[in-house]
Amino acid sequence: MVSHEDLAVRTLGPCRIDSPLAERLVARETTQHSVVEEDRILFDDTISMAGGRDLPVEQLPSLEPGGPRKRIYFDPAKTRVGIVTCGGLCPGLNDVIRGLVLELSRHYGVRRIVGFRNGYRGFVPRYGEDVVDLTPEVVMHIDDEGGTILGTSRGEQDPEEVVDALERLNINILFVIGGDGTIRGAMDVVRVVGERGLKVAVVGIPKTIDNDIPYIDQSFGFQTAMAEATKSIHAASVEARSAPGGIGLVKLMGRHSGFIACYATLAKDDADYVLIPEVPFALDGERGLLEHLRQRVQERGHAVVVVAEGAGQEYIEGEEPGRDASGNVRFGDIGRLLRKRIVEHLDAHGVENNVRYFDPSYAIRSVPANPFDSAYCLRLAHAAVHAAMAGRTEVIVARRRRRFVHIPMPLAVSRRNHVDPLGDLWLSVLEATGQPVRFE
Numbered sequence: 001m002v003s004h005e006d007l008a009v010r011t012l013g014p015c016r017i018d019s020p021l022a023e024r025l026v027a028r029e030t031t032q033h034s035v036v037e038e039d040r041i042l043f044d045d046t047i048s049m050a051g052g053r054d055l056p057v058e059q060l061p062s063l064e065p066g067g068p069r070k071r072i073y074f075d076p077a078k079t080r081v082g083i084v085t086c087g088g089l090c091p092g093l094n095d096v097i098r099g100l101v102l103e104l105s106r107h108y109g110v111r112r113i114v115g116f117r118n119g120y121r122g123f124v125p126r127y128g129e130d131v132v133d134l135t136p137e138v139v140m141h142i143d144d145e146g147g148t149i150l151g152t153s154r155g156e157q158d159p160e161e162v163v164d165a166l167e168r169l170n171i172n173i174l175f176v177i178g179g180d181g182t183i184r185g186a187m188d189v190v191r192v193v194g195e196r197g198l199k200v201a202v203v204g205i206p207k208t209i210d211n212d213i214p215y216i217d218q219s220f221g222f223q224t225a226m227a228e229a230t231k232s233i234h235a236a237s238v239e240a241r242s243a244p245g246g247i248g249l250v251k252l253m254g255r256h257s258g259f260i261a262c263y264a265t266l267a268k269d270d271a272d273y274v275l276i277p278e279v280p281f282a283l284d285g286e287r288g289l290l291e292h293l294r295q296r297v298q299e300r301g302h303a304v305v306v307v308a309e310g311a312g313q314e315y316i317e318g319e320e321p322g323r324d325a326s327g328n329v330r331f332g333d334i335g336r337l338l339r340k341r342i343v344e345h346l347d348a349h350g351v352e353n354n355v356r357y358f359d360p361s362y363a364i365r366s367v368p369a370n371p372f373d374s375a376y377c378l379r380l381a382h383a384a385v386h387a388a389m390a391g392r393t394e395v396i397v398a399r400r401r402r403r404f405v406h407i408p409m410p411l412a413v414s415r416r417n418h419v420d421p422l423g424d425l426w427l428s429v430l431e432a433t434g435q436p437v438r439f440e
């Protein structure tokens with residue numbers, strides 16, 4: 001259970017400098033729409049959860065609100081900022097970079113902002129990466145494109161070398177835009193910064209199309225990626241309905257969490273089956289997926305199956321899952337395996353079948369952010385700048401139940417966000433598809 005201590009945010013020191021934004025904050029109060037900096041946001045949101053702790057209200061676990069402070073830690077005129085993007089692509093990376101640069105320069109008056117190229121390797125001299133000066137002019141229209149203007153990479157780097165680079169360039173604030181691996185890397189940087197007695201704020205903006213960062217409503221770019229995925233589900237459905245025994249099979253990204261598969265399915269209410277890593281399924285047997293699918297195709301003439309890449313890995317034989325440079329598992333291709341097994345099963349029962357396999361893969365994450373995600377990215381960037389200028393460190397900014405909050409990095413990587421097989425989302429998926437609760 002998350003405790004009060006888990007939610008404590010680290011700061012570099014007292015805020016003694018008047019914020020250039022202070023004037024705008026005078027009339028602010030805590031309402032449905034804002035939380036003042038002195039207030040806290042309760043972590044639990046049901047009576048049973050909060051009541052179960054048996055604590056007075058002021059001792060209940062609570063989060064520090066995001067947003068501008070009246071006084072800040074860093075003197076903007078003397079502050080130098082670094083930005084890095086790491087891990088897999090995600091729609092909105094450029095929006096976040098742009099938002100950081102514009103907020104820092106226009107509202108705080110920070111004049112020295114650099115981008116490190118290609119993830120954490122951009123700090124390490126042997127890679128020979130250049131450092132990019134980021135000005136409002138440079139970033140103004142970068143949100144029109146997907147990807148990241150800074151480039152990204154996987155693979156661990158020595159945090160000592162990262163901090164050497166921070167020292168060489170006199171960086172006071174480092175913004176890391178990345179997923180769980182990136183946040184773990186950032187925590188190593190914070191440790192070395194502390195060991196050297198430096199005052200560098202490290203603030204993260206969580207990025208993942210898989211939506212697997214816990215305690216937040218949704219990661220930026222997720223909505224765009226899942227919207228993009230609906231196009232393949234629609235195409236699969238059209239193909240399936242247009243051929244005798246048509247079966248549209250769509251494999252979507254989602255290594256450990258099936259959020260893209262679930263939401264894309266709900267958005268395009270066309271699928272008969274959704275398979276995700278969180279819900280194991282039997283393939284064979286009377287109550288297995290293949291037999292159910294055979295009956296569905298015979299009854300309705302067609303079917304659509306959506307599978308997340310991490311689902312059903314136990315069926316991929318003879319292949320040890322590989323690892324990428326960051327140590328993430330590289331799964332076997334569940335889509336191809338399902339295609340093969342579906343064809344074999346239906347052929348064996350003399351059922352005509354035409355399987356059309358879609359693997360949109362990188363296409364769903366390399367697109368520019370949609371307007372909702374763009375707005376979200378900009379607001380996350382603003383929140384990250386406010387947090388960093390106020391000396392917060394080892395923290396990510398995020399939206400939780402529609403409030404912007406600061407979440408300590410150790411908590412953000414303490415677990416993964418999963419689709420709960422007993423939760424509301426999976427129930428909605430079961431209702432939409434009509435698939436059995438279990439294939440067993």
Ligand SMILES: Nc1ncnc2c1ncn2[C@@H]1O[C@H](COP(=O)(O)OP(=O)(O)O)[C@@H](O)[C@H]1O
Pocket residue numbers: 086087088119120153154155156157178179180181182183184185186188207208326327328
């Ligand atoms: N356990 C870890 N400890 C320290 N750094 C890590 C760790 N895992 C990943 N990293 C660093 O974070 C970067 C991105 O991690 P990765 O897992 O590839 O993507 P993501 O941040 O999207 O999860 C890598 O370049 C690597 O240097």
Ligand SMILES: O=P(O)(O)OC[C@H]1O[C@](O)(COP(=O)(O)O)[C@@H](O)[C@@H]1O
Pocket residue numbers: 087088089154179180207208209210253254255309324328365
């Ligand atoms: O082939 P790549 O670029 O290493 O990444 C593939 C993986 O990246 C993801 O899109 C997201 O992963 P991260 O958020 O860890 O970067 C996964 O869904 C997918 O398995």
Ligand SMILES: [Mg+2]
Pocket residue numbers: 087179180181328
């Ligand atoms: Mg990751």
